[in-house]
Amino acid sequence: MNMMTAEIKTVNRFHPLKFMMWLGIAGMVMLFAALTSAYLVRKAQGNWLEFRIPFIFWLNTVIILLSSVSMQWAVKAFARYDVKKYRLAITTTFTLGVMFLVGQYFGWLQLDEGGIHLTGNPSGSYVYVISGVHAAHMAVGLLIMLIGVLRAFFRPLNPNRLVNVQVMATYWHFVDILWIYLFIFFQFNLA
């Protein structure tokens, strides 16, 4: 009746889903490494417009950091099957995530008003495109999190799904750290 023993011995230490997430992160790191290297190569060439990144990006950085904290809180709550806390934490994370995205949008508007357009000197284009590709990663994360939020309210907590929540949290922390990296990168290279 039981087919699984042999496999279980081989499925060790690291859950395959988590492992896959880390591999995926390696791929995403390469994407942003490529984009930011392109930025540096182009910058070294000269004819490079310098400007300050919009103030709202600072605010967004705080928001996304907070969302990572609440995400961690959500994982803890889930692990203790504390439904109430989990609901609160996951919804908070989701809301902060949405706020971040809206904030980025306002950041782009602010840039545009300041005369830094998507087209024109590539130094501006790079900021739009790199932060845009990052925002796309956030949006995908939010879509997946939305499923988590809905489940939190309409389904009982299922211990088997802890790993899914953990993997989602890993992704979320990754896009958070990614943003911090990009933010510092822009700070150093623009002003």
Place this chain on the structure above:
Amino acid sequence: MSSEVSNPVVQPVFTGDSTHHQDSEGEIHENGHHEHHKEYFFTKYVFSQDHKTIGKQFLITGIFWAFVGGLLSVIFRFQLGFPNQAFPFLETLFGKWAPGGIISPEFYYMLVTMHGTILVFFVLTAGLSGTFANLLIPLQCGARDMASPFLNMLSYWFFFAASCVMLTSFFLPEGAADVGWTFYPPLSGVKESAPGAGLGADFWLIGMALFIFSSLLGGLNYITTVLNLRTKGMSMNRLPLTVWALLITAILGLISFPVLLGAAILLLFDRNLGTSFYLDKIFINGHPLDHAGGNAILYQHLFWFLGHPEVYIIILPAFGLVSEVLANHARKPIFGYRAMILSMLAIAILAFIVWAHHMFVTGLNPFVASVFVLLTLLIAVPSAVKVFNWIATIWQGNLRFTPAMLFCVGFVSLFISGGLTGIFLGNSALDIPLHDTYFVIAHFHIVMGVSAFFGMLAGVYQWFPKMFGRFMNNTLGYIHFWITFVGAYMIFWPMHYMGLTGVPRRYYSFDAFQSFNMFGDLNKFITIAAMLVFFAQLLFILNFFYSMFKGRKVTDPNPWKSNSLEWTTKINPGHGNWDGPLPTVYRWPYDYSKNGDEFIPQTVPYKPGEEKLHH
């Protein structure tokens, strides 16, 4: 089987093992094989999550693309072999693309661009890795399926979507992309630059983006499965070289494909939203475009950062398949198993630090170039180790010349021929005159194109019985091999001489050049050889589909007397691969002709006192 449940700490719930299909409630169905479930046509053959079926889907889609890609080359060879000669049937077939029966320059460029794209990415990447990673990784590691069968299925359907987009682009009014498979801006960045630089190029970029997602999803699964789901006793140093090769291939793809995606994103912005990442001041018909301040060479850096690893993504699976088949049909242990793995790892690492050897003529600083020369030539060392080991493996072997074996021997021959010209090109001083000539065409078609095809064909002949429970026809296989082998040399060998005299690649016609006219007859010869080889591939396709339904049935579950695990399953294994518990592995897969035993499968424990051939 209940004796298997001896381990009390087993916690089935959190294993996430691929074979326990987790439904939306997270409940786990504890069965390796699916036969208990009702299987519907759609879930079994179309939206299947069985790695074996997905492998076949990749293979058949790959064969379709190989047919298309090959046909495109036959058509453009018409122009090169018989320039300005009218073939009315071409007009009948292609209408405005071949007015008066003569291929138009725009059509010519579309054909070469799509030929390169299709063969490099859709056939030799997706078709090759997709087929054999799917088929062999779980079977040879002893797993019931991939780590995530669902993502694995998605990987195929992304490939399918990419295929649809690429195929549709042929039917656009301006035609498919025609700016070269490497898609260099500014040509590819400016929509007005060529007919196929318009919508066709956008389709190409979207098709490639989908393709990249497909490769990445596949790769995540391949790596995770090899590293996490090996059966008991299957340590990394007992893995067949096929699995090692496919693992390293997937790692290369995971690191390099995102960079191509980045390059494509920037290009899409330049093309459609007016940014200037790659485009600088450009005039079209005397009118300036709005772009300013871009750097076109930057694209080449990004492209070749993928592009060079990509050539190894193509050849490594062939390395693996060839090593496996050679040892099996030579009835000898693979020579230098460790060295084979280490050389693949060395090649994989070097693959990331040699990309600028494609850019020696871009004004690269000569000091920088010299570093790339050195690193490039270093690749010859592990490549030579591999060649030496293949030859040593068949040396004094008890050779069985099946079609699969012949293709492997052919592979080694081609890989040597093409590798040697790589050493010419790796020297910047030689590359500067040879770059963009037919010498490069000869080099990469022999070392990559044809070689990888040979590895893939060897794989198909060898594992066809595992895929379909039937054999392919041998006689057709031999005819296929000899025409392809001799024909490939007839096509590409002369191109070296053309390249050495400076005949440039990517030219529609050489009429205007006195010095290249002398190659007129040679070009005719090449075109005829190409048609012959294409015809031989049709024999293969015929053999493939005929044998799928009508081939001789396999009666012995291990028809090649092989040691690896895939032959310990039933002839036609169901989803889950092994009916009973998973096999346990006691030895490496290359115990051939040992102590009087012709072969010893990996599942056979060591006899008392038996010496280990391998650590």
